[in-house]
Amino acid sequence: MFQQLPVILLIILLGAAFIVPLLGRKREWLAFILTAAVLFALFLGAIVLLFVVRYHGPFTYQLGNWPPPWGIELLVDYLAVYVLMILGTIAFLVMAYGARDLQHEIGTNVRHWYYSLYLLLLFAMSGMALTNDLFNLFVFMEISAIASCGIISIKEERRCAEAALKYLILSTLGSGCFLLAVAMLYMVTGNLNLQYVAGGLPAALSLYPYNILIALSLIIVGLGVKAALFPLHVWLPDAHSAAPTPSSAVLSALVIKIYAVAMVKIFAVFPAELFAVVPVLEIVLILSALAAVAGSVFAMLQDDIKKMLACSSIAQIGFVFMGIGFFEGQALIGGLLHIFNHAVIKAMLFLAAGLIIYATGIRRISEFRGLGMRLPLTMSAFVVGALAMVGIPGTSGFVSKWYLALGALESGKPFYIVVILLSSLLNGVYYFPIVITAFFGSEPQPSTERRDLPLSMLVPVLLLAAATIFFGFYPRPLVELLQQVLASQGLR
Amino acid sequence: MDTVFRLGDNLYYLAAMVLFIIGFHTMLTHANLIKKLLGMNIMETAIFLFFVATGYIRGGRAPIMQVGQDHLYVNPLPSALILTGIVVAVSITAYALSLIIRLYRHYGTLDANEIALLRAREDE
Incomplete structure (x- = not known):
């Protein structure tokens, strides 16, 4: 039926x-x-x-x-x-x-x-x-x-x-x-x-x-x-x-x-x-490795919060393509899992950035000082997203990178673990300063514009943040589903 | 000599590829937005020609079946598909033109380079 x-x-x-x-x-x-x-x-x-x-x-x-x-x-x-x-x-x-x-x-x-x-x-x-x-x-x-x-x-x-x-x-x-x-x-x-x-x-x-x-x-x-x-x-x-x-x-x-x-x-x-x-998959792999590093470098150069998040997507789509480049086993699971994880994390980060813009009108990262005190829930969600993007264990971003790294070892290409680590470190370089300025900035700037956050905007962000942590600790159902994806596609 | 004959047999493919490259080149090298759009259309037309040519059989007729007559028929599927492709291309062209009009109203020029310059000045 x-x-x-x-x-x-x-x-x-x-x-x-x-x-x-x-x-x-x-x-x-x-x-x-x-x-x-x-x-x-x-x-x-x-x-x-x-x-x-x-x-x-x-x-x-x-x-x-x-x-x-x-x-x-x-x-x-x-x-x-x-x-x-x-x-x-x-x-x-x-x-x-x-x-x-x-x-x-x-x-x-x-x-x-x-x-x-x-x-x-x-x-x-x-x-x-x-x-x-x-x-x-x-x-x-x-x-x-x-x-x-x-x-x-x-x-x-x-x-x-x-x-x-x-x-x-x-x-x-x-x-x-x-x-x-x-x-x-x-x-x-x-x-x-x-x-x-x-x-x-x-x-x-x-x-x-x-x-x-x-x-x-x-x-x-x-x-x-x-x-x-x-x-x-x-x-x-x-x-x-x-x-x-x-x-x-x-x-x-x-x-x-x-x-x-x-x-x-x-x-x-x-x-x-x-x-x-034909080295088609190798080409995809190389491009994905370049994307993972270059995207992070582009993101470091941005001052506009939304532009930075957009550039970071270039790096993250690189991870998805890295899984496709290996096209087998754990790495493909990691790549496909990153589709879900990045979808959750990046949606949450963009919505959190939208909340910041909605409430204060601030778009520039350099003006973020003291935001952590003014918008505690939003900025906490942003921190969760930042940690997941870097790939700290306990967040979902870690799980997909872990599977990618396992896959890289499995395929005998440990070089790509270095790429994953490098990209994660670069992620840290541009995500953590935001968190630090927002929470530990010396004096809060005088607010230019102030609007209360409606619940209908805050709840989706918090739900996505909760999902990020939940699937960081319990990725099993997703991984099992993806194993079946691979089996049904006739891949190892 | 053999290559020349084979090219002659596949003239449609050759023409499609030449058109594709002309369109691609126009699209990427011209600064004028309307010319870019024209290049895009030439490129798409080349692809449509290529696709339709895959279904063509020399001496084939329109695929209208008649009882008792057995003819060589042209494969109708590529033509049917490309009909959809043309619709899509037209809608994209219309949409792109509307965006170009909006840009022209704002900047007063159609030149992509000038627009970039004006924008850099505005952002400062």
């Missing part, structure tokens, strides 16, 4: 994205209630799917009842369920926070459009997690690109328009590369369904090796641009810092990760012998 659930979730998200602007014209609160309810439904649906997959195994859904080689297929496996769960949880909490925050960041006349774009973005990301079809993946990628640019440029500041345009152009470049890769794969295998492509590739590899190699490199570039993998990250700092706070949180926590997930899905299709001959 749960066979229809994945497509129902997608339809609810898409349908609500169209209904919300209609409702919002007259009654904005109704539009918000509907948005929040739909996001909560996504969360519940993901939980139900998790149990269905756990007890009945992964299943597929054929859209329009067309069987696979012709029709589009949705595949509900452990990876899809894992990603859907992250999407539902974070999106709901961020929206709960956004209820008040958006009131001072964007105008009343466009707020219902914001909800609509937000739902559309979630629709596209859930679709990317579920789909089993290459072209369908491309379409969802484009929807997600437009929607994520939309939630940046909705703020009527000129730098938002600039950041959105830069993001849009580079992101189109990325999806262009991806579409070309899809064409190359379609040429040699005659299929778009991932399972059928996987079946056709070994035979095609001996006949048309160049097509497949070019496709593989185009996929890395295409998804790399969208996921802000190191040399292709130039759009990220502006886009993620200029956007309204809820958008920043969602963009940094979810949108860049979903492309990494897409990469895992597509890499699993290619035959393992290919990776043994």
